[in-house]
Each structure stands twice: as structure tokens, then as C-alpha cells.
Amino acid sequence: MKLHSFQHYSQGLETIMHDAWITTKVRSALTFAESTRGLPIHIKTHAGTVALSGRLATHKQCEQAVSLTRGVHGVVDIDASDLQTHMFTPGSLPEAPNAEEDREYGAQSSTKKDDQ
Template sequence: MRHPKIRTSLCATAMMFGFAAIPFGQVMAQDNASQMQKASDNQTVPDKAADAWITTKVKSEFGTTKGVSATDISVSTNDGVVTLSGTVSSAAEKDSAERVAKSVKGVKSVDASGLTVGVAEK
């Protein structure tokens, strides 16, 4: 006589845990969907490698270009867009740095709004 009560209790407990787990499964599915969306928004490895190559190439061009102080200009690249920041000694140096960056293969555009004209620290 006890066995049916135990069996009923076990079935009820299993159903309770089963139904309790449904919301957790939905939350996990939503988390996985949002993580997949974030992953697709990020750059791929080849894109990151291309951006790193562009940054390195722009910096090396600055180092070999007369009239551009490579040490006072910071360069970063994201999706082929080069961002220049730092201090340059003249408007001509700023224009030259922007022109040199634009000439590098793979550069889509150059944002030189972070370059300020002033006395560059040595």
C-alpha cells in the first residue's frame, strides 16, 4: 500500500522539477541567442589582423616621412578607419599625417580630429 504513495510522490516531484526547469531553459536559450548576436557584431580574426597591419603600416610610414613626428601621434584602426590622436607642431604636419595615413593600402578613411596643433612634447 505504501508503494503507490511513494510512486505518486516521486512522479509529482519529478513533474515539479521538470516544470520548474522550463523557465531556466528559456533564459538559457535567450542568453545563447544574445551571445551569438554579440559574436556576429564583433570583427572577425582576419579583419582584426588587417586593422593591426594597417596601424603598423601607418606608424612605419610616419617614421619614414620627413616632417611628421611618429612618436607624438597615436594610431588606431577599426574596420579600416584610421584614427589619429596626439599633438603635432603645425597644421602642415597634421595635414601631412592625414595624407600619409590615407595613402596606406586598406585604409577606408582617416579621422584626424584627435590631432591637436600645439607644441609637441619631446
């Protein structure tokens, strides 16, 4: 019985060490590639599946990160669903769809108060 639990424990430890090694290799690939150097990408590996997350500037950077990760030996699958891009540039926030209508309504209601 103790032998069985030790084997189960050692297999779990082997998987954890293998995942840590894959995470290290992916981090190295992303760090040394000029196109992804310095990008805020978080990496987690579970049973050979690498999960990439972070917020990047362009879709091309996301594609490059996934491509580099795919090239790492030992990667079984890639989950890049949490790898996002900025959808706007600072200072150009879109207005609410009814922003003009709301302003007009506010202006009309204030003139009615003044008229009274």
C-alpha cells in the same frame, strides 16, 4: 552550429589582423617620412578606419600625417579629429578677457580699505 560560430570568430580575427597590419603600415609611413618622423602621433584602426590622435606643433604637420595615412593601402577612412596643434607658444599665454578690469577693481577695493 559550431561551424557557424567558428566562421564568425575567424572573420572577426581576420578583421583584427587586417587592422593591426594597417596600423603597422601607417606607423611605418609616418616614421620613415622626414616631415613626420618622431612626432607623437597615436594610431588606432577599426574596420579600416584609422584614427590619428596627438598634439603637434603646426597644422602643416597634421595635414602631412593625414596625407601619408591616406596613401597607405587598405585605409578606408581617416578620423583626425583628435589630432591637435599647439595654439600658443610657451611663455605667451593669453590673459583673461577681463584681466585689467579685475586688477583695477582689486586696486580700488584695496585703496578704499586703506582710506578707512
